[in-house]
Amino acid sequence: MRVAIASGKGGTGKTTVATNLAWVAARQEKSVVYLDCDVEEPNGQIFLKPIADWRKPVSVAVPKVDPVVCDLCGMCGEICQFSAIVCVGQKVLVFPELCHSCGGCNLVCPLLAITEVPRGIATLMAGHTGSLRYFQGLLNIGEAMSPQVIRAVKAEAPEAELVIVDAPPGTACPVVEAVRGCDHVLLVTEPTPFGLHDLELALETVQSLEIPCEVVINRAGLNGSATEEFCRRKGVEIVAEFPDSRRVAEAYSRGELASEKDPEMRDRYRSLLTHIEDST
Amino acid sequence: MKQLVVISGKGGTGKTSLVASFAALAGRAVLADCDVDAADLHLVVQSSLVSRNDFSGGKRALIDGDRCTDCGTCEDLCRFDAICSDSSTFSVDTIACEGCGVCVWFCPEDAIGFVDTIDGEWYFSETRLGPMVHARLKAAGENSGKLVSLLRTEARKAARIRNIDLVIIDGAPGIGCPVIASITGADLVLVVTEPTLSGLHDLERVIRLTSHFGIPTKIVVNRYDINEKIAVQAEKHAQKLGAGFAGRVRFDPAVTQAQIWGLPVVEHSSNGAAADITEVWNNLQEAFDEDEFYVSEA
Secondary structure: OEEEEEOOOOOOOHHHHHHHHHHHHHHOOOOEEEEEOOOOOOOHHHHHOOEEEEEEEEEEEEEEEOOOOOOOOOHHHHHOOOOOEEEEOOEEEEOHHHOOOOOHHHHHOOOOOEEEEEEEEEEEEEEEEOOEEEEEEEEOOOOOOHHHHHHHHHHHOOOOOEEEEEOOOOOOHHHHHHHOOOOEEEEEEOOOHHHHHHHHHHHHHHHHOOOOEEEEEEEEOOOOHHHHHHHHHHOOOEEEEEEOOHHHHHHHHOOOOHHHHOHHHHHHHHHHHHHHHHHO | OEEEEEEOOOOOOOHHHHHHHHHHHHOOOEEEEOOOOOOOHHHOOOOEEEEEEEEOOOEEEEEOOOOOOOOOHHHHHOOOOOEEEEOOEEEEOOOOOOOOOHHHHHOOOOOEEEEEOOOEEEEEEEEOOEEEEEEEEOOOOOOHHHHHHHHHHHHHHHHHHHOOOEEEEEOOOOOOHHHHHHHOOOOEEEEEEOOOHHHHHHHHHHHHHHHHOOOOEEEEEEOHHHOHHHHHHHHHHHHHOOOEEEEEEOOOOHHHHHHHHOOOHHHHOOOOHHHHHHHHHHHHHHHHHOOOOOOOOO
16 A cells, blocks of 8 residues: 655645654554655655665666767757757757656657767665665755656555655645555645645645545644635545644654654554555 | 845745745835745735736647557657557546657657646736735646746846835745746845754755855744754754854744734734844845845856
């Protein structure tokens, strides 16, 4: 079973929910795989503290033009939708960071002057802690193509009883890439106007992918009624609430797992896990 | 014209609350909400919509079933698994389609069209603090970087026409495509961080990003009293990475209260976090006045 933890708004507690669920499941001796797909800012390892045992660069294919063969016909620039290759004057210029690796320029070149060469954009890392297997992608600074890296993280994941996908924030292509193919999505929100507004957007995204989803309210306490009312109206179930607590926030700041230290939190995560298992 | 961008690396550190307060303290500025995935600034600056415009991020392939001979060339060539075939009919998975046009180009029957997609909308609004451009990317929309660039162009245009010399940009979390689009060419980046190990990790990556693009950067530690030890660590670390220090903001329930009231924090109260934010703003003002951000960098 593959469960994605997502949210529209950043900082609502995706990683908190994802790491605690993974930890609780691993304690029950289930085979658990954790995929940190927030490749721009992966933080799962801060809480799960895996021992790294594997690394691999992620590279994408970008064009390389042989100037001796090229007759400057300009067809490569014509097919490219991303302005990653252009023919100007007496030269073909390649802008690798704009390239989507579709291979169009390579296919279209009548003189076979274009070859594809790998370009590193990120590093994958895997590690373990107990029965939990951890994977993350780390996008290189200055690179824009996080969806490719997310795809690479997901491609490495072995089968397991429970696969947890920690998704990036937002509602655009990186989130879609992370959530695609999952059996279930938990949307983490906080009961504030920003949290609610972004929950609405995130729900729309997940529903457009036709994946069953439920809501988790983090920092519950103040001002929750609007979120509850919204979920009722949309027919989305609120499956867990975690109370707003300064103690929890402080423990988080130190990189501690709430369910490891606090039996009450552990019980809450255990019942959330049971609920997910029963519903899929 | 000065362009101030507020970003964070990690999400939920308080970017939007700070931007709204800065706008209130500046009195007159153009606002650009460039967190196009999850734009929230309009919730705290009471805006009224002036115009609504479509945003097209690119194109999508569309197979004409009548002309398609099921040869499968498109499926063979597509690198994004966006061609679905069940038994003998081919169609395009519009979510997976990257809009590269390879299938369109190579279809031997010319059976694939290439149509503009509508990936969202962008808006021009008036607020009592100045004009605001903002957007809403469609669910699962593509090309947020292009939308951010469009918003920034519109914001600069509004600033020129109205003779306003400050543009305040609310950026997205992360370090990827929309973030890069929101910081390029800016005069100053303010990174909002929180004193947590996650915040610290993300702070380092986002400062490396701004220095990669050679943009002057300052940091502010929000909710610093959640963990003062890490707050100090963050400040020291930022300094080592070449970022300046713009101040600290304490943890204060008034920030969420202001959000519930739909107001900038500094208009909701005057002490606590509001006082801290005012001090941060004064520090940024000083920095602008001293012109220290007009030094061009290599």
